[in-house]
Amino acid sequence: MIAPHVTPRPRLSVLALMALAACQAPEPPPPVADARPLARPAEPKPSQADLRRARAERNRAANAAATEALVKASSISNAQRDFYARAETALREQGRLRQDRVPQDAPIDARTLARNFLNIALRDEYGPGGLQAGTGGTPAPLRRWGEPVRLQVEFGDSSDVATRRAYRVEVTQYAARLAAASGHPVSLTENGGNFVVMVLSDDERRAIGPRLAQLVPGIPPQDIVAMQQLDPDNFCTVFAYSHGAAPVYSHAVALIRSELTPLLQTSCIHEELAQGMGLANDSPVARPSIFNDDEEFALLTHHDELLLAILYDERLQPGMTRAEAEPIVQQIAEELLPPAP
Known part of the structure; x- marks a missing residue:
């Protein structure tokens, strides 16, 4: 910061002048009136050059702080x-993350399909605040959407244009697949969505509280904390909400880490949107x-x-x-899955 320019205040003195006349004694000086201090000179305004230098210095300091924060955030994201x-x-070395839609080594029948549906759709994996409910989950009523699902994808600043474009294409294609499988309308929208997919880095996720409160009015504070403090072992998560105790969803938020590999990102899109x-x-x-x-x-x-x-x-309600x-x-x-003849 440039210090203001100050003019030094002069000291005041009284000069007694004696006029000498030839052969005459000097007359006494007239009485001196009480001296009043002069008004302090106005401090000159900083010049335009001074102001420009001050702004430049502030900008340099702000940029340095932002760069330091970015380097720190980047180091965390890179790790x-x-x-x-x-x-x-x-996971791949263990034979996991398979991508086959109809695996030949895992046949299913009607009984297995019904059992799996009851365990997945009529139980909850998480309790209040995103806490693990325990092995097998807890009993829950059947829940689903009544209105069309409008997916909206949001990104933090760490996602570049190419990444955003690729995500939107992938979500659009997957939305069509969900709609075809369920018979329920599912589509991508630019804004006003009721199912928001957030792609965020570590720092962006920790600062997402205010945005979550905008997206889901009345969202429980513990759910915001759960998303902000997502365990590193959790690649992604989803929270769905209804009005009051109604079993019909009205809002949902899925959170996907931007640091994931492309396959893990796609896996998160598939699982969290379907859940x-x-x-x-x-x-x-x-x-x-x-x-x-x-x-x-x-x-x-x-x-x-x-x-x-x-x-x-x-037939289900x-x-x-x-x-x-x-x-x-x-x-x-x-x-x-009718039985084979």
Whole structure:
């Protein structure tokens, strides 16, 4: 910061002048009136050059601080990218993250399909505040969307133009697949969406509280904390909401880490958007399925498409309990997978 220019204040003195006349004594000087200090000179205004230098200095300081923060954020994100790249490699080496839609080594029948649906659609993986509910989840009523699902993708500043374009293309294609499987309208929109997919870096995710409050008015504070403090082992997550205690969804937010590898990002799109449709739980016995924490399958399978078809069948109604839904689910499953002749 440039210091202001100040003119020094002069000291005041009284000069007694004696006029000497020839051969005459000087007359006494006239009385001196009380001296009053002069007004302090006005401080000159900084010049335009001074102002420009001050602005430039402030800008340099701000840029330096921003650069330091960016370097720190980049170092964290780079470390996370390395972590998730190693995670993908390890999973692939174990034969996981498979991408086959109809695996020949995992046949299914109507009974298995019905069982898996009841475990996935009528149980909750998480309790209040995103806390793990325990093995198998907790009982829950059937939930799904009533109105069309309008997907909206939002990005943090760390995502470049090419990344954003690729994401929107992928989500558009997957939305069409979800709509075809479920029979329920699902599409991508630029704004005004009721299902928001957020692609954020570590720093961006930790600062997302105010935006979440805008997207989902009345969102529980513990849910915001859960997303801000997402464990590194969780690649992504989704929260779906309804008005009051209604079993019909009205809003959903999916969070995907921007540091993930392309395959893990696609896997997150497939799982979180499908779970946000109403398939809320994971089951350790569901196979072949992305709704299983063993990560054997990375992408939506034909089995999972059938689960969506059951979920949005008109014979099932939101709010049904397992006991109410089970005979209907079994009937639908037998229609989808009739026994071989």
